[in-house]
Amino acid sequence: MSVRLPSVRHPRSFYDVFGVVAAAVTIMALVLAVRYGSVVRLEMAAFMTVVFLWAGWAIERILAESKDRARTQRRDPPWN
Template sequence: MRTARFPSVRTPRTFYDVFGIAVLTVAVLAAIATVRGGALTGVEVAAVLAAVALWTAWAVQRVLERAADDERWSP
């Protein structure tokens, strides 16, 4: 039986890690916007989302490379 684990930022293993970080980022931005009354500027939000987009591209590449190197899928 597998146990639940938190998404990994440094070593993403699955697309669930990537999805989890993306959802967590949106949730944190929404919470901050709610608490501060929408005082976030577009530049702040764009900067955070750009950083997450870059990380997402890197993480997807890493997950795909790991899957390609996995011996279970070799013919």
């Protein structure tokens, strides 16, 4: 069984989005556990904003590719 790492540049599935967001939340939790100050909190808020904007872009891209793929693979219904 081969497992691939989540892709940031070319997300192909929702597992890519989930993997990147989960890794970002883990990194944020580790940083805030070690250092906790107003500057660090501000940096983590900016980091999570960027991650969630990326997640929105990635989901939009995955859905657009899925729509294009469905359009090219359209077949006649089985009852015809």
